[in-house]
Amino acid sequence: MADEDIDTSEIPPLDDDFFERAGLRLPDEPVAVTVHVDADVLAWFKAQGEGYEKRLNAALRSYVEAHKEQR
Incomplete structure (x- = not known):
């Protein structure tokens, strides 16, 4: 998707x-x-x-985020 294809009409100005x-x-x-x-x-x-340590941490973080509601 190109930037031009993104609808930004509802984003408030900064x-x-x-x-x-x-x-x-x-x-x-x-x-x-x-x-x-x-x-x-x-x-x-x-x-x-x-x-690889950062990617391993990212994989663990992804698991945590996906299972937060199961706690």
Whole structure:
């Protein structure tokens, strides 16, 4: 989808009030943990290259977000 195809007619303008109330949200600092995972799972993430820890964290976060209501 191209930018021109997006209907922005209902989006309010970003005025000075918006930017005065806006705040910077930094991600939490990661916590180092030891987790036992199956060797093939770790191998797959490592095979994706540099940054595999971030992708593993993203996969875990996606699972958490998908299951928050089940708590």
